[in-house]
Amino acid sequence: MRRGSWFVLGGLLVTLLLAGVVSNFASGSPDGLDSASTKGCTLNADEEITGGSCMARNAKDHEWADSPLADYGLRGVDNAYLSTAVAGVTGVLLTFAVGGGLFWLVRGRRTADHG
Template sequence: MKQRVSTRTLVLVGPAICLLLAAVVSFWASGHPDGLEHVAETLGFADSAGEHGSDGSPFADYGTKGVDSGFVSGGVAGIVGVLLTGALMWLVLRLVVRRRD
């Protein structure tokens, strides 16, 4: 017989796992260029890229400004990213539920 997972457990454990992955596993992320950078290099226009709007932001380039340790810098940026994404998702879901009522 399959045991069901309660909504409360899912809501508590799911974000905890996401935060753990963002904080710890992000350190071992690939250092190779992402898909867009790879295509730009392959097609020969990677050098034409200029500054972008988020260059001076506290979490630019998958790190945290002012944190010297690469491990901690990436972990903090990952945690903040998960929290902001979760907050945005919660807000959208609240709006959808209100509209349906």
């Protein structure tokens, strides 16, 4: 294997580890945009908007909200940690496959005769 191949393989393995294990320790708190969008609204214990006037009142579900990998988990897997891990690993592998495929298509072809 060439040196560059080892680098790509190592990067893929580190990314799979982060997506499959470390992602389960990410904060469940809303990010800055989520937090700012609910300013001015009244929320109940389940974080649902019950009144007031804020940006989030106009929010709608994404068109892919019912997809198998929506909400950082895998639909049908009851264990939250396993669901997040499998969704993360699946996302990394799909991204790597698409990116690698595009790279393979656009790279320059090498000739058999190098000189």
